Amino acid sequence: MTTQPSDVEIAQAHPLKPITEIAATAGIPDAALIPYGTTKAKVDITALQDVEPAEGKIVLVTGVSPTPAGEGKSTVLIGLADAFSQLGERTVVALREPSQGPVMGIKGGAAGGGYSQIVPMEDINLHFTGDFHAISAATNTLASIIDNHIHQGNDLNIDPRKVTWQRCIDVNDRALRNVVTGLGGPTHGVPAETGFTITAASEIMAILCLATSLKDLKKRLGDITIGFTYDGEPVTARQLQAEGALTALMRDALNPNLVQTLGGTPAFVHGGPFANIAHGCNTLLATQTAQKFGDVVLTEAGFGADLGGEKFMDIKSRFGGLDVAGAVVVATIRSQKYNGGQAREDLTTENLEALKAGVINLERHVENIRKFGVKPVVALNLFWSDTQAERDFMREWAEGFGVALAECSVWSDGGAGALDLAQTVRDNFVKGESKQLYDPAAGIEASIETIAHELYRASSVEYGPKAKKDLQYIKDNGWEEFPVVISKTQYSFSDDPTALGAPMGHTLHVRELLPRTGAGFIVALTGDVMTMPGLPKEPAANRIDVTQDGTISGLF
Known part of the structure; x- marks a missing residue:
């Protein structure tokens, strides 16, 4: 056999x-x-700026x-x-x-x-080619700049309790979902509750995927909202003078891999x-x-x-x-x-x-x-x-x-x-007929409800207490016309992963809204979806090995 x-x-x-x-x-x-x-x-x-596009049909x-x-x-x-x-x-x-x-x-x-x-x-x-490493490095550099700014006098009046920027790492590690930094006394920074996002879900990953040039990349990195002041005003990476360093870390990652x-x-x-x-x-x-x-x-x-x-x-x-x-x-x-x-x-x-x-x-x-x-x-x-x-x-x-x-x-x-x-x-090719489902100008609530009703066949959208506060923040800061990225279980049209088939008439539960001002969209967290996954009981890592001649085995 x-x-x-x-x-x-x-x-x-x-x-x-x-x-x-x-x-x-x-x-x-x-x-x-x-x-x-x-x-x-x-x-x-x-080096491709003068190349005439073939205008390939996208499938x-x-x-x-x-x-x-x-x-x-x-x-x-x-x-x-x-x-x-x-x-x-x-x-x-x-x-x-x-x-x-x-x-x-x-x-x-x-x-x-x-x-x-x-x-x-x-x-x-x-x-x-190291793209994920560059994203992680840029994300964590910004986190360190934020912490250092607060430690060194906090000229921007950043409220440590309202820093929304998280570090990232490209592994599934549930132990990093909620952490406390700055422990050990005054010389080690200001204690703060925070957490890690997996690199694939980080805002800088989203920025890389939507940037159209080095100039656009730098602008988007500068537009990142890292948190809020004691007065409730948003603070950007540009105010921290961080966008130059972040762009330097991301420069090579911007080029596509062949x-x-x-x-x-x-x-x-x-x-x-x-x-x-x-x-x-x-x-x-x-x-x-x-x-x-x-x-x-x-x-x-x-x-x-x-x-x-x-x-x-x-x-x-x-x-x-x-x-x-x-x-x-x-x-x-x-x-x-x-x-x-x-x-x-x-x-x-x-x-x-x-x-x-x-x-x-x-x-x-x-x-x-x-x-x-x-x-x-x-x-x-x-x-x-x-x-x-x-x-x-x-x-x-x-x-x-x-x-x-x-x-x-x-x-x-x-x-x-x-x-x-x-x-x-x-x-079955068609030309010039593809379109979007909603108009962001109608507002974030209308965008979410259109997706929920039209694609998920939900009968209603329910906003939790945190999401309601976030919604007001979004409106107060003029972000309500950003398009929306809904974070939802992949296993169901609902936010319940056990509801298989094609459920209808359910409620979409929005628990949190995260402004991603650098990427240019709002993330809506629904159900119990998390931005840092965990490993399963028997992870694939247990089967991966390297032979003495350097050949990788057990990868898939």
């Missing part, structure tokens, strides 16, 4: 092309390439509500990109960088899987915010750069279409003026059976009743994508346990629901397993 190779073993066995060759394939000029070794590089955005890859069985959204995107390349389309990928939190935790990385991966896989899933798929398709992997607690999209610069060199640009948004998909359209597309030509909703038969009530351990067993009951989750995501003026295609990612009867049901369902569906087998077949999907997506 042969043992199936792991993702990392498949990646390690694949001969990589020199990154200079990948850049040449894309048409990226040599002067713009900053190699990091031989298989990855950064692309200097300042957004999103998915159904994630389940413990996994749906393979990134894997499908990468295979689909290679399929477009095989069909003769000049194709470029734009993906997020993996966070060390999920890599060492439970979810895994974001480099795809099987024969549908971006490589070098180990580099991408671990330190890569790698390749197993099929040799150029891939920009840049920025990595989570979609359940942040805005869930790779950098705007990476997507815009990909548009300069590709006729088709494949990009993703984290988790389901209710989270990452919505934020891609309402945040990223709004800020960047992007037109989305097509959308793919990745689903599996297993995910729909899980939403129909089948236990995780039984998902490999045929169950048409559970499939029929659970397909309402997919229906809701398809309906939601249509509200953005895009024509979605369902990518049915096949697994070995899917039966012919279940596959027949899904085809019949799609025909009856009026949505195009194409099966794919990218994990085992790479791009060849997504040729039908690529053709189907190409047949």
Whole structure:
């Protein structure tokens, strides 16, 4: 009996092309390439100012509500990109960088899987080019500047009890959610209650992902609100004269990272915010750069279409003026059976009743994508346990629901397993019709309620005591017309992770509103979602090792 190779073993066995060759394939000029070794590089955005954009058609890859069985959204995107390349389309990928939190935790990385991966896989899933380290360094530098300013006389009259800026670290560490700093006496600073955010959910991560130039990056960093004075006035990083140092730390991180798929398709992997607690999209610069060199640009948004998909359209597309030509909703038969009530351990067993009951989750995501003026295609990612009867049901369902569906087998077949999907997506392109769901000018409450009613099908929105105070702060400071990023469980359309399928008539509970004035949006924390995850009982880190010759094993 042969043992199936792991993702990392498949990646390690694949001969990589020199990154200079990948850049040449894309048409990226040599002067713009900053190699990091031989298989990855950064692309200097300042060297591309005179490059005429190809205005590549953007295809957004999103998915159904994630389940413990996994749906393979990134894997499908990468295979689909290679399929477009095989069909003769000049194709470029734009993906997020993996966070060390999920890599060492439970979810895994974001480099795809099987024969549908971006490589070098180990580099991408671990330190890569140091972007996450730069974000952490900048975040923590600002925290130290704040503490030092208060310690050294506090000329800005900052209230230590109202400092909202937190440090960050790119690991899942529940012990850092709530901490006290400044202990040990007067020479060690002013004691304060604070906490850590995971780097992927930090504001500087969001700023990196929305900045359009070095000048814009510096402005956004200066616009960060770090807390309030004793008189209730907001204090910015610019008032602390911190934006120059932060920009210096972030300068190189601003340039997109270039790698390749197993099929040799150029891939920009840049920025990595989570979609359940942040805005869930790779950098705007990476997507815009990909548009300069590709006729088709494949990009993703984290988790389901209710989270990452919505934020891609309402945040990223709004800020960047992007037109989305097509959308793919990745689903599996297993995910729909899980939403129909089948236990995780039984998902490999045929169950048409559970499939029929659970397909309402997919229906809701398809309906939601249509509200953005895009024509979605369902990518049915096949697994070995899917039966012919279940596959027949899904085809019949799609025909009856009026949505195009194409099966794919990218994990085992790479791009060849997504040729039908690529053709189907190409047949469903639209131009100039994508739009946002709400107008931020109507105010933060109206924005939240529109998302809650239109996408989550909630009947009401309830603001907790802290959220009500935050709402008044937001209005008093003129931030009420910022767009909103809703932080919500990824497992349900509601803020209750156990409410599977397509719940309706529930209440969305908003417990806190966080102004992100540098990023330019308001974060609404709902339910019990946290900005610092914890590790599971058996973290993935326990299986990772390095052989004596330096080969990493057990990564995935």
